[in-house]
Amino acid sequence: MVQTVDFLKEVQPDKSYRLLNIGATGIVSAVHDGVEDLMPAAWICPLDLLPFKVTAVIDKSHFTRPLIEKSGFFGISLPTVSVAKEMMYLGTISKNDEKDKVEKSGAEIFRFPGYDIPFMRGCAAYMIFKLVPEEHNQKTYDLFIGECLGAWADERVFRDGHWIFEQADPSLSTVHYVAGSHFYTMGRPHDVLL
Numbered sequence: 001m002v003q004t005v006d007f008l009k010e011v012q013p014d015k016s017y018r019l020l021n022i023g024a025t026g027i028v029s030a031v032h033d034g035v036e037d038l039m040p041a042a043w044i045c046p047l048d049l050l051p052f053k054v055t056a057v058i059d060k061s062h063f064t065r066p067l068i069e070k071s072g073f074f075g076i077s078l079p080t081v082s083v084a085k086e087m088m089y090l091g092t093i094s095k096n097d098e099k100d101k102v103e104k105s106g107a108e109i110f111r112f113p114g115y116d117i118p119f120m121r122g123c124a125a126y127m128i129f130k131l132v133p134e135e136h137n138q139k140t141y142d143l144f145i146g147e148c149l150g151a152w153a154d155e156r157v158f159r160d161g162h163w164i165f166e167q168a169d170p171s172l173s174t175v176h177y178v179a180g181s182h183f184y185t186m187g188r189p190h191d192v193l194l
């Protein structure tokens with residue numbers, strides 16, 4: 001696992017949406033009453049610039065979901081390829097079936113000061129969201145909206161409001177879910193000159 005926590009820098013609120021512009025697979029996490037859970041989610045998307053808002057599709061069957069509904073908060077992190085195996089465990093096993101899923105996954109958990117949301121070490125970026133309750137969306141479409149309270153990214157891959165994967169070690173790449181256990185890592189840069 002690559003260590004990223006020591007390299008985290010706060011991301012400016014008006015640039016935080018860019019963390020999700022690259023379509024990386026995330027890990028949604030939440031805690032309620034001391035019970036925590038983490039699950040990967042590919043269906044996460046920016047919704048608004050400032051305040052930065054996100055949408056996340058979280059199925060009714062997932063243990064993580066009521067933790068979000070009850071606590072009113074959730075986290076999203078963007079795992080690097082170095083913790084893809086731990087992420088797949090979190091996404092293959094439900095805490096409904098395995099109470100010690102998080103411990104068994106091998107994920108190393110940490111928290112940001114002032115927040116009790118669990119995050120996995122080894123991610124390129126971390127975001128904390130306050131749930132914007134929209135019961136209709138949640139019930140009908142499993143669609144959750146969050147407003148960003150804070151965002152951090154590893155300065156070796158995200159600096160001055162921009163991703164800089166081309167300057168970083170490949171082990172710091174985000175992962176981009178395809179199907180099964182198949183992912184892409186970050187591709188080649190391409191700048192359009194107008």
Ligand SMILES: Cc1cc2nc3c(=O)[nH]c(=O)nc-3n(C[C@H](O)[C@H](O)[C@H](O)COP(=O)(O)O)c2cc1C
Binds near residue numbers: 042063095096
């Ligand atoms: C790579 C990957 C992406 C996933 N994306 C989503 C998603 O966007 N939305 C969702 O509801 N479930 C998604 N899942 C499924 C959940 O992560 C999985 O069912 C998880 O085990 C639920 O855990 P829980 O019941 O402990 O909350 C994904 C799984 C994987 C492996």
